[in-house]
Amino acid sequence: MTTISANLQSIHARIDKACRQAHRDSGFVALLAVSKTFGVEAVEQAHVAGQTAFGENYVQEAVVKIHALRHLALQWHCIGPIQSNKTRVVAESFDWVHTVDRIKIAQRLSDQRPANLPPLQVCIQVNVDGGPTKSGVAPDAALALATAVAAMPGLCLRGIMCIPDDTPDLIALSSVMTGAREVFVRMQLAGLAVDTLSMGMSADLETAIACGSTLVRVGSAIFGGRARGPIDPLALA
Numbered sequence: 001m002t003t004i005s006a007n008l009q010s011i012h013a014r015i016d017k018a019c020r021q022a023h024r025d026s027g028f029v030a031l032l033a034v035s036k037t038f039g040v041e042a043v044e045q046a047h048v049a050g051q052t053a054f055g056e057n058y059v060q061e062a063v064v065k066i067h068a069l070r071h072l073a074l075q076w077h078c079i080g081p082i083q084s085n086k087t088r089v090v091a092e093s094f095d096w097v098h099t100v101d102r103i104k105i106a107q108r109l110s111d112q113r114p115a116n117l118p119p120l121q122v123c124i125q126v127n128v129d130g131g132p133t134k135s136g137v138a139p140d141a142a143l144a145l146a147t148a149v150a151a152m153p154g155l156c157l158r159g160i161m162c163i164p165d166d167t168p169d170l171i172a173l174s175s176v177m178t179g180a181r182e183v184f185v186r187m188q189l190a191g192l193a194v195d196t197l198s199m200g201m202s203a204d205l206e207t208a209i210a211c212g213s214t215l216v217r218v219g220s221a222i223f224g225g226r227a228r229g230p231i232d233p234l235a236l237a
């Protein structure tokens with residue numbers, strides 16, 4: 001067994017345990033394997049171990065991997081910030097985007113989504129705890145943005161994502177994650193068909209599941225520690 005497949009097993013065990021403790025069905029918590037900075041070989045190993053959904057932050061790096069692995073039935077999620085000049089390649093290459101936080105980016109992604117592909121699956125990134133410099137729409141503005149996204153033909157609104165600031169304070173973390181859940185529930189109450197609350201990473205997936213996460217994004221606990229910044233994925237393969 002490879003390290004990656006052993007790591008995937010232990011992540012599934014952590015998810016199952018967290019779900020039992022939260023009295024939730026683990027069938028409602030999906031695992032996104034965050035493969036940023038790792039090469040195609042690492043993704044292939046995870047795929048052999050049964051993982052099909054992968055998250056990437058850096059568009060250029062991701063596109064090389066997506067192309068190299070196009071023979072596999074993988075689902076690719078963009079979880080990094082998106083600049084206007086990258087929307088076309090994102091719309092053409094990914095299945096999901098978790099980081100839509102303004103109408104202009106949403107509109108470009110919808111307009112640029114190729115007609116032969118299904119709509120791009122979208123989460124609105126919500127900034128629950130950060131100041132104005134942090135990515136994500138303010139909680140108060142999230143419902144309006146989600147409503148606009150839901151009406152765009154190239155997009156399919158799925159829910160929200162959040163990236164809480166790093167903190168060792170579990171109570172503070174829980175309150176941020178509960179705040180995200182409240183935004184999500186408000187969308188449901190407003191009649192939007194959302195099913196995805198994307199939150200939780202290697203270090204905090206248990207807290208996220210306790211707070212209602214339906215999708216955890218796990219990188220280092222599957223693939224190992226990373227160097228900072230994007231890499232050339234084929235050079236590492």
Ligand SMILES: *Cc1c(COP(=O)(O)O)cnc(C)c1O
Nearest residue numbers: 034079201202217218219220221
């Ligand atoms: C890198 C990253 C992750 C994975 O983080 P780990 O701590 O390695 O599990 C999850 N979500 C986002 C948005 C990321 O950028």
